[in-house]
Amino acid sequence: MPKYCPTCGNSSDRVKFFGNFCEDCARAKFLEKLPKIVEIVTCKRCGKIKAGGSFVPPNGNNTELAIKPQIGKYAVHLIDYDANSAKIDVSEETPHGRLAVELTIEIRQKKALCDMCYKKACNYYEAVIQLRGNNYKIARFIERITRFFDMNNEFVGKIERADDGSNVYLSNKRLAQAYISKNRLHSTNSFTLAGVKNGKRIYKNTYAIRYE
Numbered sequence: 001m002p003k004y005c006p007t008c009g010n011s012s013d014r015v016k017f018f019g020n021f022c023e024d025c026a027r028a029k030f031l032e033k034l035p036k037i038v039e040i041v042t043c044k045r046c047g048k049i050k051a052g053g054s055f056v057p058p059n060g061n062n063t064e065l066a067i068k069p070q071i072g073k074y075a076v077h078l079i080d081y082d083a084n085s086a087k088i089d090v091s092e093e094t095p096h097g098r099l100a101v102e103l104t105i106e107i108r109q110k111k112a113l114c115d116m117c118y119k120k121a122c123n124y125y126e127a128v129i130q131l132r133g134n135n136y137k138i139a140r141f142i143e144r145i146t147r148f149f150d151m152n153n154e155f156v157g158k159i160e161r162a163d164d165g166s167n168v169y170l171s172n173k174r175l176a177q178a179y180i181s182k183n184r185l186h187s188t189n190s191f192t193l194a195g196v197k198n199g200k201r202i203y204k205n206t207y208a209i210r211y212e
């Protein structure tokens with residue numbers, strides 16, 4: 001006994017069925033359940049997008065990751081995308097097999113500032129390295145520590161000229177300490193109380209390094 005699709009009348013003799021409906025109508029019903037617009041939080045300064053709880057580069061993998069939770073429980077595969085739209089493949093395992101649809105959704109960018117850009121914007125710093133002495137060595141130090149901080153997703157903020165050298169402001173004191181230890185630099189350290197956050201004292205660290 002062939003089945004007849006209640007929506008279009010097609011018969012199971014001629015087309016594949018998913019439960020009571022023909023494949024085309026099952027797909028159409030599935031499509032109706034899916035959102036046509038998703039929102040992606042985008043940093044207005046550096047263009048990173050929020051995916052999986054943090055700001056990450058806006059590549060294909062991360063765009064897929066940002067879209068996924070907004071499509072519900074279904075499997076999502078990104079086919080193509082630009083700043084304003086994405087072509088995706090969405091599928092669901094049903095008792096009658098895998099039902100898949102391809103659709104183009106609109107991407108709305110919600111502008112925000114990522115943590116790093118926010119910190120840069122308000123001149124945030126946790127540590128200062130005071131470099132004194134040999135200008136050439138100081139310039140090389142600044143070049144290398146800037147690269148090191150970039151690589152670790154932190155940043156060198158202000159670089160201030162001082163009498164006999166430079167003061168370098170850094171976004172992360174643990175990373176500053178790690179850089180000094182790793183390179184076995186001799187520094188004189190001091191700690192200034194900068195405030196109290198959630199009952200914990202917050203210190204800004206100063207490292208003084210002299211190059212002969």
Ligand SMILES: [Zn+2]
Pocket residue numbers: 005006007008009010021022023024025026
């Ligand atoms: Zn049908």
Ligand SMILES: [Zn+2]
Pocket residue numbers: 043044045046047048113114115116117118
């Ligand atoms: Zn940013």
